[in-house]
Amino acid sequence: MFDWKQDPHRRFNPLIREWVLVSPQRTARPWQGQMEEAAAGTEPDYDPQCYLCPGNARAGGARNPEYTSTFVFDNDFAALKPDTALARFEQDGLLVAESEPGICRVVCFSPRHNLTMANMEPADLRRVVDVWVEQYGELGAQPLINSVQIFENRGAMMGASNPHPHCQIWSNHAVPNEVAKETAAQQAWLGQRGGCLLCDYAKLERAGGERVVEENDSFLAVVPFWAVWPFETMVIAKRHASGIDGFTDVERDGLVDILKRTTSRYDRLFHVSFPYSMGIHQRPTDGGAHTEWHVHAHFYPPLLRSATVRKFLVGYEMLATPQRDITPEAAAERLRTV
Numbered sequence: 659m660f661d662w663k664q665d666p667h668r669r670f671n672p673l674i675r676e677w678v679l680v681s682p683q684r685t686a687r688p689w690q691g692q693m694e695e696a697a698a699g700t701e702p703d704y705d706p707q708c709y710l711c712p713g714n715a716r717a718g719g720a721r722n723p724e725y726t727s728t729f730v731f732d733n734d735f736a737a738l739k740p741d742t743a744l745a746r747f748e749q750d751g752l753l754v755a756e757s758e759p760g761i762c763r764v765v766c767f768s769p770r771h772n773l774t775m776a777n778m779e780p781a782d783l784r785r786v787v788d789v790w791v792e793q794y795g796e797l798g799a800q801p802l803i804n805s806v807q808i809f810e811n812r813g814a815m816m817g818a819s820n821p822h823p824h825c826q827i828w829s830n831h832a833v834p835n836e837v838a839k840e841t842a843a844q845q846a847w848l849g850q851r852g853g854c855l856l857c858d859y860a861k862l863e864r865a866g867g868e869r870v871v872e873e874n875d876s877f878l879a880v881v882p883f884w885a886v887w888p889f890e891t892m893v894i895a896k897r898h899a900s901g902i903d904g905f906t907d908v909e910r911d912g913l914v915d916i917l918k919r920t921t922s923r924y925d926r927l928f929h930v931s932f933p934y935s936m937g938i939h940q941r942p943t944d945g946g947a948h949t950e951w952h953v954h955a956h957f958y959p960p961l962l963r964s965a966t967v968r969k970f971l972v973g974y975e976m977l978a979t980p981q982r983d984i985t986p987e988a989a990a991e992r993l994r995t996v
């Protein structure tokens with residue numbers, strides 16, 4: 659008899675139409691790596707060296723205003739530039755390149771250097787959500803911008819350059835790989851089943867409850883059935899909306915609530931300010947209605963078994979397919995108990 663809790667199997671991710679290998683039997687294997695607790699960081703309220711704190715100089719020469727809530731600025735070292743001319747190169751179908759115009763911004767969540775989403779006041783985090791909606795609208799309305807990616811790198815382990823609470827927004831002409839895959843999968847689902855993939859998925863997860871970590875009136879946080887990272891979660895809007903601009907006032911507050919609850923659980927799991935990359939996926943801003951699109955956020959945290967022991971996507975995963983040991987059901991259970 660096959661045991662889904664114990665025996666190796668693969669699971670299908672319908673959002674990107676790729677597989678992940680699950681090997682629960684390996685959670686019993688011996689571990690001889692490090693297990694120490696991370697040093698508890700005590701960051702100050704204000705850091706004179708921080709290029710994001712109010713009033714401080716940035717590396718690019720600009721100086722931040724004495725801002726008191728959120729602060730948005732164009733990235734001084736932007737990966738994309740708005741004045742890039744459209745160009746295409748192709749040789750024998752093998753050498754293909756396209757120019758990529760775009761706009762990159764940085765959003766400071768708070769003037770306070772030592773806060774995180776988990777410990778910000780809900781009203782202050784609500785201001786951040788409002789800024790996300792404003793930026794999505796403003797950037798997406800520009801003719802050259804067809805995709806707006808809001809994302810947060812949290813923690814040195816994920817490459818964040820600074821603990822000051824902030825996120826980045828990269829908006830560009832081409833729809834990036836992950837968003838393109840999710841667009842195609844959601845379009846196909848709508849075409850074949852006549853409904854929304856994530857509305858259907860959210861309904862199924864709410865009915866079962868096994869992978870649900872948090873829930874409020876407007877949102878669900880689940881460890882997806884097809885999760886790759888050990889404690890990966892997906893925050894799904896319960897009501898169908900293609901982007902954050904479709905959220906009501908109540909839903910924006912609901913998003914604040916679910917983000918705070920989910921990141922607080924993360925912090926309690928290994929008693930550390932939990933590192934992750936988080937991003938909001940929503941409809942491309944290419945002028946299409948994109949009714950197939952269902953807005954959601956992904957949390958991809960690297961930690962595996964302690965504050966310092968992380969999962970690597972190497973070896974078989976680089977060459978073949980991603981793999982996990984702890985099942986998504988077991989991960990959800992652990993997150994629910996902290």
Ligand code: H2U
Binds near residue numbers: 716733
């Ligand atoms: P990360 O911590 O996620 O790397 O984001 C910080 C961003 O801030 C990064 O993209 C930008 C970097 O280019 N930055 C500035 O725009 N001005 C500065 O003075 C330093 C860093």
Ligand code: ZN
Binds near residue numbers: 704705711771
């Ligand atoms: Zn700071």
